[in-house]
Amino acid sequence: MDLKFSVEDQQFREEARDWLNANVFKERRPHGGEAMRQYDLAWQRCQYEGGWAGVSWPKEYGGMGLGLTRQLIWYEEYARANAPDNHLCFVGLNHGGPTIIAHGSEQQKKEHLRPILAGDKIWCQGFSEPNAGSDLAALKTRAVIEGDELVVTGSKIWTSHGHLSDMQELLVRTDPDAPKHKGISWVIFDMKTPGLELRPIEIMTAPNHTHFVQCFYDEARVPLKNVVGKVNDGWSVAMSTLGFERGTAQIKDQIRYAFLVEEMIERARERYGDAFVKNDEFGARLAQLRADMAAARAMTYMVVSRAQHNVSPAMASLMRAMVGEVQQRVRRLAFDIIGADGLENPEDDDWVYFYLRTYSTTIAAGTSQIQRNIIGERVLGLPRSR
């Protein structure tokens, strides 16, 4: 056990901090639409041009080729500098890109990786379907091979930022007769392909907030060379993508939330005085969150430590399950602290918006229940339910 970072790591930290302090966008990130897209791309481009994009991506694809520890340090400094979360770049940087790095052909790597890092292309994730959520392998969107093309017909849903995206990582069924995990392929899909229609879906945060879309594919044609990995081997390709999401991608969020708890304590003190913070109800909740956030950070360090020792990736679901729920408690407390102000939902204040937003942290990317199935079965060795 060791908390010390090497001299080189510390040097990296200082350089990262300096660069971030000088370059972080100061303007507020727009909540939606083309403005948000332009903002996220510009900030990604800025990181790329500064040489800071893709800390753990291989050098040959424009990344920095550094290990997970540096990734952790980068995210810590990123959160400390209050750098904006460019959520629109998340799928490209954390699923699509890493999947192509792991399973893609040379041609696919050449064509797709740099635009993700450089802030030229936004990727979205087309996995879930109306009838395939937690049971992702039940997906039915069909892709029929015709010559050197795939012809896609069906529907995806909950595609975050689908309406603002250029590319999509798409899971399709290429063999309807094979067992359900066997006949799936992982495809690079261009969102400009004819035959694709989008239906925006409003989310609960406020009227007219669109976060995700439903995608309808009507004989949309995709070059066969856009299949990543082998045809019908998409399930194992997809599982490695979800692994990225469940592993390290949360570091930044977790650190941000730790800061948020501190901010809440300050805000509550300023607003209502010290007695309020010490009030049994709020005091106990704030205190427990302070302790839990410290633990969540330690868990993040453990995830990085385990990854370095190649210990079972399923263990990362321990952190994920904990962090998603702590985030909800943090935002709920923030909401309770502002009291009657919580009945107002102004555009220029985030506390209500983010309170409502955290109802998704126990649903997206594997619900808490699915996380617990994974922990029970793969970590603790309890009998499988299916």
Add this chain to the structure above:
Amino acid sequence: MDLLPSAEQQQIIDTIKDFLVNEASVDRLREFSAIGNPDFELWPQLGELGFLGLGLPEDKGGVGLSAGEEMLVFQQFGYHLLSPAIFGIVLGARIAASAGEVELRDELLSGTMRVGLANSRGLAGGPRDYHLFEADEADVILLIEESNAALYPRDAFEQIARVNATDAVLVLERATLSNAARPRAEVPVKVDNVHARALMLMGAYAVGIGEGARDLAIEYAKVREQFGKPIGFFQAIKHMCADMAIRSEAALCQASFASLVIDEGSPDTNFHAVASKIVACETAIKNAADCVQVHGAFGFTAEANVHHYLKRAHVADLIWGSLREQRERILTFPTPA
């Protein structure tokens, strides 16, 4: 940065685990008798193996390892529900060493002394009223408070009265610290971060209790069958077990972090020690409660070991300030780095 034990640390863990599995299986608490425990017989062996002075510098009679190793070992002590008198010995030796009481220190490190714990009864008693744990035959009694840490002779306490302990395998007394009490050794808690270290180690001990309850529940969930299936097949039980694992992971990670911070002498030492005690005690109590539920009626009996974990979790919580008091404290610290 690496939060996992090193190869050497793993060796220490394996050694203490082996020792405790052979010498202190939790079944001993059932077999020994309804009241009391045989753990004092282990102290000389633990002394010989070096586990009592693990984190003390060599020039102070110890093994010269860090708070990290101490944390890992106390985690195992908790896992086997070792008598909390072990805190009296290990922390007592540190206090004696810091106070320059070399003879007392070495006697403690040899494991031949009986050491009790004094713990404030808080709002339940007056300012000088204490509970004494495992102190009926104690040579010295450890008392750690927010300002001082000291070892007192038993006769420093008055009006000693034996009470039935909720955790019945521990000997519990009420007592009042006499006005004339003179410690055999005393240091301000700032010396060596004794107070933070005590909280951190109690956190580690509680991590062990929570893991013990977790493992007992999982084991049972794999073998107990109802409706033709192991009960761990049912999600209600599976998810309860997963919850125990999630809590235990949080508690262990924070305990590891807190122990490393102490060694660095970081200004956040107190913050992380308190955070560790909060998360670990909450984990220990909740895991033990869930462990009862997973066992059904068997969990409600004294024939199962389950109730020992629950009761010891409450002991760990109440020593050196319960969740309520620690939550009050954690809000007083500045933002950690």
